[in-house]
Amino acid sequence: MKARFIEPMLCVATSELPSGPQWFYELKLDGYRGLAIKTGGRCKLLSRNGKDLSTRFPEITRALQPLPDDTMMDGEIVALDAAGRPSFSLLQNSRGRDQTIAFYGFDLLLLAGADLKGLPLEARREMLRTKLLAHLGEPIRLSESFEVSADQFIRVIRESGLEGVIAKRRDSLYEVGRRSGAWRKMRVNRGQEFVIGGYVPTPDNFDSILVGYYQGKDLMFAARVRAGFVPAARTLLFNRLRGLDIEQCPFRNLPETRKGRWGEGLTAEDMKECRWLRPRLVCAVEYVEWTEANHLRHAKFIGLREDKAPRSVVRKSS
Secondary structure (H helix, E strand, O other): OOOOOOOOOOOEEOOOOOOOOOEEEEEEOOOEEEEEEEEOOEEEEEEOOOOEOOOOOHHHHHHOOOOOOOEEEEEEEEEEOOOOOEOHHHHHHOOOOOOEEEEEEEEEEEEOOEEOOOOOHHHHHHHHHHHHHHHOOOOEEEOOEEOOOHHHHHHHHHHHOOOEEEEEEOOOOOOOOOOOOOEEEEEOOOEEEEEEEEEEEOOOOEEEEEEEEEEOOEEEEEEEEOEOOOHHHHHHHHHHHOOOEEOOOOEOOOOEOOOOOOOOOOEHHHHOOOEEEEEEEEEEEEOOEEOOOOOEEOOEEEEEOOOOOHHHOEOOOO
16 A cells, blocks of 8 residues: 555543543643655655645654655654753644654554554554554654553653643554544643634734634634733744735624733724734644633643634633
């Protein structure tokens, strides 16, 4: 079988992890989902929606060269900070050369033309570890699995300030493009993707961005985000906003009649200082909670998500 792009298997979001001997756990790595493929003697690194990331992350692409022809590995592209912790902000601002960028493989779908998707996950991971990763060097690594209780693992993740946990059934098959529930994800520190629909300008940049999510065909305002912008990220984002200007507010639920208990609403008076954008950019945002007025409290910008389509961004329950 020839190696070619497929839609990756997806996780179901959950607020409580499953437990029992049929499950094991992995870190929810804060990066870009990636498919590492070699076919016709050429290695490629593709995003979850088929975008070619090979030239953006050349060190990973070069490290994949020892792969047998017609081999495909599923994993996550991750930037590591000085403490060795995954940082999506670093990844989003990286060009693949200025930080430690690694590819963490967690599944093997095709090996030298042999289709493995119908094997149990446990068997696929053993082949990944012994037949593939043993022959690859840095920055290709194994995404480790952990044999601990769900409660214990969540406690460690929370104390470490990491993003979350993935739970997978040991016997799960690889279901292309599906969220069957055999893989589940739980975010420990709250956050999700949002669509940028506007911003509040300053004389030479911006003060804050206005973000929302889709509810059916309507873009719903969720928050004005001021925190999380280091100077380099602010400049990069401002350059991306240029050319997206529109006259009409894209948010269906604006203006609001009052600011709300936490002052998070946007009234008609507030909207006079806003600039509106075509909803083309998606960003990751962390927050403390959703308020009673359906806004984010203490929202913090993490980075742009180039691998997510705006229309796929909906409000998550967690």
